[in-house]
Amino acid sequence: MSVAAVHSGGIADHIHPEPQGFIRRYVFSLDHKIIGIQYLVTGFVFFMLSGLLAETIRTQLLNPNGGFVSPETYNEVYSIHGSAMVWLVVIPLLTGGFGNLVFPVQIGARDVAFPWLNMLSFWIFPVSGLMLFSSFLMGAPTAGWMEYPPVSLQGQAGTSMWAAAIFLVGVSSTMTGLNFLVTILKMRAPGMTFTRMPLFVWGQFATAPLLMIATTALAAALAALFINREFGVPFYDPTKGGSPVMWQHMFWFYSHPAVYIMILPAFGIISEVLPTFARKSIFGYKMIAFSSAAIALLGFMVWAHHMFTSGLAPFLQLPFMILTYIIGVPTGIKIFSWTATLWGGKIHYSTAMLFAIGFVALFTLGGITGIFLAAIPFDLHVHGTYFIVGHIHYVLVGGSMMGIFAGMYYWFPKMSGRLLNETLGKWHFWLFFIGFNGTFIPMHWLGMLGMPREVATYDPQFTFWNRFETFASYLMTFAILIFFVNIIWSIRYGKKAGANPWGARTLEWQVPSPPHYYNFKHVPTVYGLPYDFSQPLPYKGLEEELTDSPPAVAAGAH
């Protein structure tokens, strides 16, 4: 206490000494950058496991009669694939991973608001991931990632384990959201107003309340499912007066915002990568920033568009259809703005940029089919078919995963000090792009012609396209293997990056790679938006960052 009283500075002047020792530094670390890397590593491990499950699914579908695994196993495999990809890969990578790694530096903070909470959120995540995968040992859930009761009430013992695991990972997300929201609201550097925040921060800023509020609703739904299964309390059991449709309401009240949790940070990544490599200011900064907020807000009002076939009254369905259409407008603004950003640029084709452009192309297709699905007459035809499977993968793989890859190629030098190999990166991009489209485009017409989702066997008339998809998916897997090889190789032998290999202008690139434990020697003052390449950098107080001088404020004991 007395130390703090000597210099009456606030948090910005308060530097903790870097903890020594491997455990405190790299395992139970309080440093947001280390925690971000921990999230990324854990998330990519789960990504590999879920990818194996995905290939099991596709291999099963080589033949109309399946035969690779039994239908029981197949149902378990796709359920865990979906759950793991959503809760253990995409959400943690984009919020916990890139969020932790980048945005506190981008707003000029020394750390997030609650470092201990941050550490706790992280450590809950691998535990719940192991719980989710361990449900295979006791009979995994089989009803897909949505686990609609009553069929999930009949599910094997692992279904309860699934609910507990998702509940825990939800607790972790909620804490992360709370932490990020407080950090962005209260810990921005002097001069960093809301309209000067980088767009990645805007992405996190729009996501954090969704994490904080929507995830809690899911927690309630999961708790009720768990209680129903384990203690026979009839929340969802129609034979005892419960309502299975209630689960759908509660689940989608979370899971539709979750779609935006999975895409808004990726929007943010793209909005950073595009101007950097086009050497050009982002087009329509305010519109992109505010449309993120608009999407987050509207995201709470459209959940029932997943339930058009569930027997709701028509007058209840109508507003959900129209509100869903309206979400297309802010999303369209973003897409137009990104396209316009390229106009008049000097575009450098690094791998990150290729992924960013690929993102715009693929996500747009997913967005357009999303509007198709919002139209009730058409949704009555394709709901619950492969059309939906195609749509969700265009949004989540063509969108979120492409964003994650772009972010990895972009920020890898910042976290490791070395560049990823560009040749391997370009192989990764092109093989992934081709494999991805080959896998998921045919799903659209398969669904329209009559192939339902979540099936272990299918009508022989669809054999050709299913085989086509399977082989394309092998190509995609091969591309991801290249990516992992690239990472492992580059950590060791990659080209040294220096502080700012891309010539980027946000704050994280003005400090060394990797940044110091305390991020900044002096917290900078911000004078404007970072994106105008013709202007000097809008920061003051960064002169000493790349020199060897010690931080000005002595490390305070605390």
Next chain:
Amino acid sequence: MAEQRAQPIAVDRGFWTVTLVLAVLAVASIVFWILFPISKYLPEAIITARQVDTMFRFMAASGSALYVFIVGYLIYFSIAFRAKATDPPDAIGVQIHDNPKLEFWWTLLPAIFVLLLSVISVRIWYEILLEPENGLVIQAIGHQFYFSFRYPNVNGEITDEMHLPLGEPVTLNLTSADVIHGFWVPAMRLKNDTVPGLVTTIRFTPQLAGRYEIICTQFCGVLHSQMHKQVLVIEDRASFDKWYQGWQQRNAHVSNALPAAPGQAISLQGGDAAAGKTLFAQKCTACHKLAPFDQRLVGPGLQGVLHDPAHPNLVNGKPATPENVAGILQNGFTGSLGTMPNASANGLSSQDIANLVAFLNTLKL
């Protein structure tokens, strides 16, 4: 960074040429979707199927036109504005921050499009909703893992295919005996979930004779992928009637009472013990013996269940009275031994329950 503001780039001839090419491509894609013979790949079996296809054509045409422009410009800008080898390494692009006019239009035009789309989809949706209500009323019931059908004047459930006369309006009430299933006929472009405890209705009028698949689209258990059924739309009214009358005769002796719903009041008056005995042999002996309590199959032996001083309470802890036995028959019970299915899963009407209780009451130790 040095002050090296590049000259603004004019919207030049290249841009307009590309725009023209894209416009041609967009028109081509619109024409493609208008002309695309959807019904060649998937017949339009009911009247409103055509409307759904029109909806799809409209969205696909406008969507692909938009997509052509976005991706076209993306590719064009990517090529035209790439950094060339001759550029100095620190060359920058033209710093355009925004263009309020452009942004206004690309907000307004999508908003207008959304309005248009809303009007069109509401209209088509109402055409689907407002199909005539009179006509053949059929109930389709989802089971793990098949659909069955109840027709007026036919006792019991038809577990064969569903037959429909051509051109006659159909009201299909969907419900489920166990879990949620999806009832989808791709050729009809119609689907609704069958939800246990809820009746949802779809209406349509078949316009094309033929045999179409009914597919379950909501995961319902391990054999979900094999849950198929067929619907046959028959042009010739006489052969439909023949099939219909055939089922009326075949099921003449099947009990037609609906299973007792949860919560429905059950009168135990007038239970017929003899009928209960027959029913017990049909429905209960798979899991229960007519033997003392400890002779289990799946559930306990039921000899003297209502008159056993050693076991005064039922499995749910309530005293062994006829009303509480009826409660278990009606609502089922899940305990450490497993699940006793409820009345709708066992197909027990309230009269059946009364008969069974009367029968069980006659059993003495």
Next chain:
Amino acid sequence: MNAAIIERLGAVIAGIVVAVVAFYALYKDWNSTGVENQVFKLMLLLLGIGAILALLAGLNVVGFAPPVKS
């Protein structure tokens, strides 16, 4: 005098006290500033409403009272 009447009497008397205290505290705090004080004011308001509801329940205006047994 059975238990229900004592409970109701207690609810009415204590309900009046709590409601008065809550609204008095709200009145005293009305001009306070700061995020937490705004939240406190909202909570005091709801608290007062809750006390009034309990009081009305005690007076048998709202809620359900089973027919007195025996």
Next chain:
Amino acid sequence: MAVASLAPDAGEVDQLYIETRELRLQGFLFFLISDCVLFSSFIFAYLYMRNSGQGWPPPGVQRLDVAFAAWNSVVLFGSGATMHYALENFKYGHFMRYMWFLLATIVLGVMFLGGQAYEYNHLIFGEHVTWAGSGIFGASFFTLTGMHGFHVFIGVCYLTVLVLQSAAGVYTRGKYFGITAGTLYWHFVDVIWVVLFSIFYLL
């Protein structure tokens, strides 16, 4: 000794404390918001089930008797008032009064929990209404009130810790965020009960 610690800090503005307090306050309010969403979800579930199907109350369940619940609610609301005055007294330096109000809050909280236990006892053994065996009524009533009771229990523990900490002189007139947070939490628990009381006993 404890009273001595209430002397104002030595004139110096502790910027670090002010900013840290700001963060904690914000974080704590957000925590309450997400907790509120948790309750709201279950309340939604209850209202949804109540309005779908068989009418209310479901067959075999009596409507809840309001008499005892009204008394018990007033006990909890009273604890909210005492907690409010505990904080007020601390702010103005009346340490002993603060302690007495805090203790009164704890006593009232424990009384409420005892009342809940009595109510449960009456329902389960007197009227055979149970968590799993009484359909959607038992499910929503016991889940929601149980969750609330658990929150009250946590609150009582927290307030007990506050008593011990205050006695040890942890909080000073300038630095007492722990007490503010406790008050916020306790008020939150009260206000949730206003809603639960209304929807279960009055609606």
